[in-house]
Amino acid sequence: MSEERLGAxxxxxxxxxxxxxxxxxxxxxxxxxxxxxxxxxxxEEDVVVGHAVQQTYVAHLGxxxxxxxxxxxxxxxxxxxxxxxxxxxxxxxPWIWNLAEEYFAGSQQTVDWYHAKQHLFAACSxxxxxxxxxxxxxxxxxxxxxxxxxxxxxxxxxxxAAKQQPGADAEEGYFEVNHRRMNYMELREQGWVIGSGMIxxxxxxxxxxxxxxxxxxxxxxxxxxxxxxxxxxGKQFDRxxxxxxxxxxx
Numbered sequence: 001m002s003e004e005r006l007g008a009x010x011x012x013x014x015x016x017x018x019x020x021x022x023x024x025x026x027x028x029x030x031x032x033x034x035x036x037x038x039x040x041x042x043x044e045e046d047v048v049v050g051h052a053v054q055q056t057y058v059a060h061l062g063x064x065x066x067x068x069x070x071x072x073x074x075x076x077x078x079x080x081x082x083x084x085x086x087x088x089x090x091x092x093x094p095w096i097w098n099l100a101e102e103y104f105a106g107s108q109q110t111v112d113w114y115h116a117k118q119h120l121f122a123a124c125s126x127x128x129x130x131x132x133x134x135x136x137x138x139x140x141x142x143x144x145x146x147x148x149x150x151x152x153x154x155x156x157x158x159x160x161a162a163k164q165q166p167g168a169d170a171e172e173g174y175f176e177v178n179h180r181r182m183n184y185m186e187l188r189e190q191g192w193v194i195g196s197g198m199i200x201x202x203x204x205x206x207x208x209x210x211x212x213x214x215x216x217x218x219x220x221x222x223x224x225x226x227x228x229x230x231x232x233x234g235k236q237f238d239r240x241x242x243x244x245x246x247x248x249x250x
Contacts (some may be wrong), residue, residue, distance in 0.1 A: 005191070007052060008075055008104060009089040009199035015061070015211040018137035023061060027206050028071035029199045030078045033056040033087065035191060042147075052198040056234035059206055059226045061219065064095045072103040080104075089196040091115040092178050111165050111181045112196035113147075120146060120250045123171040124159055145188050149186055151179035205233055224246075 008031070012024045029052075034057050036051035058074045060067035065224055072080075080086060086107040090096035100109055120142055128135035142154055155176040162169035175182070210222060210227055231240040 003085055004083050005085040006078060006080055006083045006088040007031050007033050007089060007193055008071065009196045010071065010148060011091060011199045011203045013203045013207045013211060014217050016214050017222065025206060025210065026060050026067040027199065027203050028058045028067065029055050030075050031198055033193055049188055050193040052193055055198050056236055057202050057230040059230050061222055061226065064099055068099045068103050069121045073130045087192055089193060093175060106191060108196060110187060110192065113184055113194045116182055117143065119171050119174045126168045127161055127165060127172055144145050146182065147184045149183035151175040151182040155179065202233055
């Protein structure tokens with residue numbers, strides 16, 4: 001991987017706002033993609049894979065468009081517009097891909113491998129009793145197909161199974177709609193990131209601060225603290241403090 005690559009990911013966290021109830025806090029991450037050597041248990045060899053480093057974060061308590069503007073502003077600050085190879089990761093939620101098309105057009109779009117596996121487990125549960133040899137065999141077989149980029153074939157398998165077992169195709173749409181974002185073996189060989197651990201970790205940190213047991217926030221209070229939390233997580237607090245402290249008076 002000789003050319004600089006940048007990635008971005010997004011996710012949602014639920015928090016409680018007084019007077020409004022449970023609301024989604026949208027969290028975005030921007031990161032550099034760097035090579036890292038890991039041991040691949042599938043083939044019992046060390047391989048070089050893409051890895052997220054130098055993560056920075058943004059967060060917005062509200063709709064997707066204001067969040068996207070903050071997310072894209074951070075991406076531009078990270079030199080996004082001058083990097084040719086970029087990637088967007090998400091869990092499959094349509095709002096993430098809608099924003100990717102609008103603000104990050106041309107980027108490689110990838111559904112997080114672990115979320116895809118969770119949906120595959122759900123599909124398996126509709127077909128086989130959990131923990132049985134048949135379930136294990138089906139998961140092993142379909143996981144390999146998924147990794148090799150055959151998500152569209154998995155969707156067809158579920159449609160066919162539903163003819164004999166009604167409801168077996170409950171997850172079919174997820175794989176059909178996202179199949180072009182699920183070419184995991186090819187993506188990994190090309191040095192892209194296939195797991196969204198960077199945004200999952202970031203989301204958990206925001207959740208710990210804003211959605212812990214018994215926490216109830218005013219909207220103003222949360223909105224004042226969100227940029228600070230994002231700056232701390234992204235190791236940007238000193239830069240943010242200087243920009244505010246030395247800003248000219250209105």
